[in-house]
Amino acid sequence: MIAFSHYDMALLxxxxxxxxxxxxxxxxxxxxxxxxLTALRLSAGRALLPLRALAVAYVQTIRRVPxxxxxxxxxxxxxxxxxxxxxxxxxxxxIGLIAAGYLCEILHGGINTVPVEQVEAALALNLPTWARWxxxxxxxxMSAVIPPAxxxxxxxxxxxxxxxxxxVVELSQAGVILSSRGLPSxxxxxxxxLVYFVISYPLTCLSRLLEKRIAVH
Amino acid sequence: MSQLNFHPVLLRLPFLLGGVGVTVLxxxxxxxxxxxxxxxxxxxxxxxxxxxxxxxxxxxxxxxNTPQLSQIFAVFYCLPLMGLMVSPFLSVVIGMTLxxxxxxxxxxxxxxxxxxxxxxxxxxxxxxxxxxxxLRVILPHVGRTMFPALANHFQIMILGSAMASIxxxxxxxxxxxxxGSTTFRILEVMLVTGGLYAVLSFALTGFxxxxxxTMERMV
Amino acid sequence: xxxxxxxxVCVRHGKNETLGxxxxxxxRGEIVSFIGPSGSGKTTLLRTLIxxxxxxxxxxxxxxxxxxxxxxxxxxxxxxxxxxxxQQFGLFGHMSVLRNLTLAPTVVAKRTRTEAENExxxxxxxxxxxxxxxxxxxxxxxxxxxxxxxxxALMLRPSLLLLDEPTSALDPRKVHEVSVLLRDLARDGMTVxxxxxxxxxxxxxxxxxxxxEEGRVRAVGKGLREAAQEPDIAAFMNAHxxxxxxxxxxxxxxxxx
Numbered sequence: 001m002i003a004f005s006h007y008d009m010a011l012l013x014x015x016x017x018x019x020x021x022x023x024x025x026x027x028x029x030x031x032x033x034x035x036x037l038t039a040l041r042l043s044a045g046r047a048l049l050p051l052r053a054l055a056v057a058y059v060q061t062i063r064r065v066p067x068x069x070x071x072x073x074x075x076x077x078x079x080x081x082x083x084x085x086x087x088x089x090x091x092x093x094x095i096g097l098i099a100a101g102y103l104c105e106i107l108h109g110g111i112n113t114v115p116v117e118q119v120e121a122a123l124a125l126n127l128p129t130w131a132r133w134x135x136x137x138x139x140x141x142m143s144a145v146i147p148p149a150x151x152x153x154x155x156x157x158x159x160x161x162x163x164x165x166x167x168v169v170e171l172s173q174a175g176v177i178l179s180s181r182g183l184p185s186x187x188x189x190x191x192x193x194l195v196y197f198v199i200s201y202p203l204t205c206l207s208r209l210l211e212k213r214i215a216v217h
Numbered sequence: 218m219s220q221l222n223f224h225p226v227l228l229r230l231p232f233l234l235g236g237v238g239v240t241v242l243x244x245x246x247x248x249x250x251x252x253x254x255x256x257x258x259x260x261x262x263x264x265x266x267x268x269x270x271x272x273x274x275x276x277x278x279x280x281x282n283t284p285q286l287s288q289i290f291a292v293f294y295c296l297p298l299m300g301l302m303v304s305p306f307l308s309v310v311i312g313m314t315l316x317x318x319x320x321x322x323x324x325x326x327x328x329x330x331x332x333x334x335x336x337x338x339x340x341x342x343x344x345x346x347x348x349x350x351x352l353r354v355i356l357p358h359v360g361r362t363m364f365p366a367l368a369n370h371f372q373i374m375i376l377g378s379a380m381a382s383i384x385x386x387x388x389x390x391x392x393x394x395x396x397g398s399t400t401f402r403i404l405e406v407m408l409v410t411g412g413l414y415a416v417l418s419f420a421l422t423g424f425x426x427x428x429x430x431t432m433e434r435m436v
Numbered sequence: 437x438x439x440x441x442x443x444x445v446c447v448r449h450g451k452n453e454t455l456g457x458x459x460x461x462x463x464r465g466e467i468v469s470f471i472g473p474s475g476s477g478k479t480t481l482l483r484t485l486i487x488x489x490x491x492x493x494x495x496x497x498x499x500x501x502x503x504x505x506x507x508x509x510x511x512x513x514x515x516x517x518x519x520x521x522x523q524q525f526g527l528f529g530h531m532s533v534l535r536n537l538t539l540a541p542t543v544v545a546k547r548t549r550t551e552a553e554n555e556x557x558x559x560x561x562x563x564x565x566x567x568x569x570x571x572x573x574x575x576x577x578x579x580x581x582x583x584x585x586x587x588x589a590l591m592l593r594p595s596l597l598l599l600d601e602p603t604s605a606l607d608p609r610k611v612h613e614v615s616v617l618l619r620d621l622a623r624d625g626m627t628v629x630x631x632x633x634x635x636x637x638x639x640x641x642x643x644x645x646x647x648x649e650e651g652r653v654r655a656v657g658k659g660l661r662e663a664a665q666e667p668d669i670a671a672f673m674n675a676h677x678x679x680x681x682x683x684x685x686x687x688x689x690x691x692x693x
Contacts, residue, residue, distance in 0.1 A: 061415050064372075064376070064414060064415040064417075064418035064419065065376070065411040065414045065415055066376040066377070066378075066379035066390065066414055067376070067379075068379045068380065068382070068383075068390060069379060069390060069393075069407055069410055069411045069414060070411065072394075072403070072407045073404065073407045073408060073411060076403050076404040076407065077404055079404075080404055117522060117524055117526045118526060118528065118529075120488055120522070120526065121522060121526030121527070121528070122528075123487075123488060123511070123515070124486050124488060124515060124518075124519065124520045124522075124526075125515075125519075125539065125540035125544065125588075125592065126512065126515040126516065126540060126544050126592070127539070127540060127543060127544060128543075128544070131539075131543045131544070135528075135531075135539055135543065136528055139530050140528075140529070140530055143530075158282075158283065158284035158285065158286075159284070160284075161284035161285075161286040161287055162286060162380070164286075165383060171287070172284060172286050172287045172290060175287065175290060176290065179294060185294040185295055185298060186294075186295050186298060189287065189290055189291040189294060189295065190291075192287050192290075193279075193283045193287055193288070193291065196282065196283045196284055196287060197279065197282045197283055200282040200283070201278070201282045204278075204281070204282055
């Protein structure tokens with residue numbers, strides 16, 4: 001029924017791996033960036049005020065620019081600067097930059113849900129800063145952070161499709177290539193959609209489960 | 218590294234700004250049509266416990282777990298096979314409408330689940346029929362409680378509409394790409410474009426805040 | 437020389453002065469009660485004693501050791517000797533009762549987990565919570581939560597125990613139990629400072645009553661029984677629902693349970 005050759009399947013598989021690499025790489029980069037940005041936003045002291053303002057401005061702006069525009073900017077920026085980065089590298093960086101903005105907002109919001117009295121109780125017990133975060137603030141913020149963060153990352157897997165625009169052969173680009181090889185478009189696009197679904201659906205279920213399990217308390 | 222030169226871009230700024238209108242048009246069309254479909258989908262879910270309920274849920278599950286870009290590609294490549302010749306603009310609007318309907322149905326569904334059960338009973342005792350109950354009581358209530366989520370999705374659609382450029386539509390990103398390829402100042406034009414999207418998005422945020430205040434005053 | 441001597445505490449909230457030159461003294465093993473109308477600065481003064489409130493100036497002497505409360509490292513020193521029981525208890529909801537008790541001893545005082553757990557279990561047993569060690573705070577009643585909060589504070593082996601409204605969430609019988617506990621602790625040499633609105637508890641328990649008004653100390657009454665006889669204090673307590681003379685020392689109340 002399906003007219004895919006063994007080469008076509010290999011391309012599709014390769015593209016699927018590329019999509020996963022983009023998502024994982026961008027997600028990890030985003031988590032690191034979000035933690036740094038949140039640390040900046042929560043920092044105290046007048047000396048760090050400009051950095052704090054910068055972090056807030058970054059988070060507010062990056063979430064208001066389409067992914068594809070960020071992708072182009074970074075792609076042509078590295079091109080102009082003469083930095084030799086692969087298209088995949090550029091795509092991972094863009095995903096990381098944007099994910100950092102969104103995840104920072106989620107993280108910051110989650111930390112703000114921890115009641116002040118919990119922090120004061122930790123202070124009164126003389127817990128040092130690391131212990132306050134490790135034992136009191138961290139675990140309680142996580143219940144408000146993990147479900148939306150997973151939900152966001154699931155959304156983002158689908159946005160990696162746009163990386164095709166700077167020449168990364170990921171799933172949706174593979175579909176276009178296969179289609180232009182003369183394979184029946186309907187079948188090709190169904191196959192591509194199916195592969196995305198197979199990656200995304202279990203994660204959607206996971207995020208719903210997390211929401212029910214954790215967010216109740 | 219070569220110097221940034223914004224001059225050629227600024228010369229073509231009016232053309233670029235026109236793209237903002239196209240972007241807003243695409244997002245608004247898809248959002249409006251998507252909302253209409255979503256209302257139908259969500260009413261099916263609550264009024265029918267059998268096949269149609271499952272079908273409506275499956276529609277949302279399928280479309281929220283696949284990329285909008287691939288969906289638009291599917292529309293773009295598959296509609297001609299069915300003998301329908303549609304413009305790229307229309308393909309994009311159709312693809313985005315279907316995608317929006319899936320997400321918006323989930324949002325409205327969450328809102329419906331939060332409507333106090335007594336509303337249905339009150340509507341019954343007042344003698345309203347099903348259609349009137351939905352149009353006059355339930356949906357306005359859902360619209361109000363879910364306004365932030367709906368507004369947020371509109372913002373997502375504004376950003377998502379940038380995909381239209383891939384199909385050759387002259388929206389903000391599409392025009393930016395045009396200018397980039399004629400002036401060879403693609404980085405500069407993309408920086409300006411990113412700024413325009415941010416300004417547009419901030420303006421929409423302000424607009425939605427105003428809407429909300431007006432709505433609260435009307436209550 | 438008094439065991440505890442707090443002097444000249446000033447706290448500002450924006451432009452308003454919430455505490456101005458407030459202070460009090462206490463001997464070792466005394467129970468001190470802060471009373472006063474709401475907004476008079478009772479809780480604020482209590483919070484300054486454990487470094488939760490930034491102060492403009494103020495000093496605190498404990499056992500001959502002077503702490504400048506406005507200095508940068510003051511909070512840590514204050515917290516080394518004090519422990520607090522919050523009005524809302526501030527128990528960590530994601531940890532078992534036992535872990536709530538052992539967290540600070542293992543993390544801050546670097547005691548071994550086994551040792552801390554043994555002490556915690558003993559303490560819980562003593563407070564009638566022996567079977568609640570593995571429960572989560574959410575599964576406890578108000579009175580149980582409060583005893584856990586007290587136990588957590590005692591695990592720090594403080595020389596000064598602070599309590600914000602310790603009896604507000606309790607029924608009369610539990611109020612009595614807590615009063616007995618505080619009296620026992622004081623007898624063992626712990627200084628106790630409480631903020632309270634329950635005048636019967638204040639008059640029966642206090643060795644010293646500090647009346648605050650608009651951020652200043654209006655009057656101080658000294659000595660069990662006599663504390664409540666100070667005119668200003670008696671007037672305030674009368675107006676707030678208690679016959680100041682009626683309070684009996686806790687030991688003279690009827691048999692327990």
